């Protein structure tokens with residue numbers, strides 16, 4: 001089976017050829033260690049600093065506020081644990097939401113075991129956090145607020161700037177996981193009012209295994225990896241030079257024309273959002289109708305289960321993902337779908353289609369046609385659908 | 392997660408889908424909350440399963456195990472069908488990933504539930520093989 005239509009761009013994206021071209025020298029003849037003093041090493045160092053400038057420029061930060069990490073998950077881990085440990089003398093309370101990525105949720109769960117207190121704010125039926133709830137949750141002990149900018153499953157874009165103002169007014173540090181937002185929505189650390197921001201290269205045409213954490217200068221965050229003096233001594237380890245160079249190039253390309261790209265991608269999204277419910281009964285759109293990632297489509301198809309939907313799409317060369325228990329490798333469906341109030345049996349039938357720059361309108365037509373056929377076939381096999389028909 | 396070719400074959404071309412007309416044995420197990428429901432209907436004559444069909448809400452493995460289970464019991468004496476184990480269904484499918492073992496348990500139970508219904512309709516006593524909480528969580532813990 002080969003994938004002909006790739007609709008899983010929120011899981012990862014294809015490396016852009018221009019990015020690979022930039023990386024190539026650092027995978028081959030430019031192999032110097034950036035910490036070495038001779039010219040081969042200096043060239044690697046120069047390349048890293050150029051990439052740091054590119055990342056900083058893309059999010060409106062200063063270069064020395066950018067720290068490279070091994071992935072987006074590491075950036076989330078570092079921001080949260082680093083802040084918790086550096087400020088535990090001030091308090092032990094952290095505010096987050098029920099719909100964060102596991103890189104955030106599992107980090108918080110680990111901190112709870114160490115005695116930190118975490119408030120997981122609920123979201124509304126569209127997956128939106130209410131800034132008033134954030135403000136109401138702040139106590140004297142609150143040391144950090146961490147709220148994701150855009151949700152990876154249902155695409156809802158959170159009111160980060162509003163939460164940023166609240167955080168500032170109460171002098172609480174504010175971190176956002178912007179892994180899904182880079183290249184999809186404007187990200188400016190000053191406009192958003194964030195003290196820390198996580199991003200990951202492979203979500204916007206860069207390589208896997210490299211990310212970055214923005215830490216506003218003056219913000220105290222504990223060292224994440226002890227060792228050499230790399231990343232100002234805060235994150236040791238010989239740098240992933242080709243990865244970092246790829247991140248720099250990818251973020252420059254991804255943020256060059258956000259409105260143009262978003263218009264093209266959201267036209268495809270809106271076609272799916274209009275046509276799927278028009279042609280398939282008993283479906284439900286998950287996420288916010290308008291405040292959502294330009295490439296995110298998420299539907300629940302009643303009476304069927306997500307994994308069989310994905311396998312059937314795969315037979316037709318279409319790659320997508322689902323929040324069903326069977327695909328998450330656990331017994332419960334996605335925590336995000338449960339947080340927006342879906343009952344388990346509906347959440348099991350979820351499908352996420354995430355659109356990228358390389359997709360086309362013809363692919364959307366083909367996907368809708370495939371879905372009509374597959375959903376019908378699976379429903380005919382389902383005892384739940386049968387029961388419904390006889391009501 | 393990797394499925395065997397047999398699982399993929401039974402998922403994409405499931406055998407015996409639907410409901411048997413004039414069924415005299417119908418059983419349903421699992422629940423929608425857990426994400427799997429299997430329904431088996433049978434026409435049993437002189438204790439021989441003349442026809443059997445299934446309807447399943449669930450993942451690829453749930454559909455494939457239902458399909459395989461119907462093939463394994465069709466034409467068999469009900470005692471033979473009751474002796475069918477989840478392991479036999481799995482083996483016939485060339486194995487299942489560990490997290491999917493509960494699907495084969497569900498298939499075994501669906502067969503048993505249908506035959507129990509047949510006993511009931513005949514006014515006969517049925518002794519269940521083992522108790523099931525009706526939720527995949529129970530079997531899953533067992534399987535792991």
Ligand SMILES: Cc1ncc(COP(=O)(O)O)c(C=O)c1O
Pocket residue numbers: 010011071072073074076101103148150151152177179180200201209210211
């Ligand atoms: C919102 C969000 N945060 C964090 C991550 C983790 O990023 P990475 O895969 O680079 O660790 C992802 C991607 O899976 C994500 O979607």
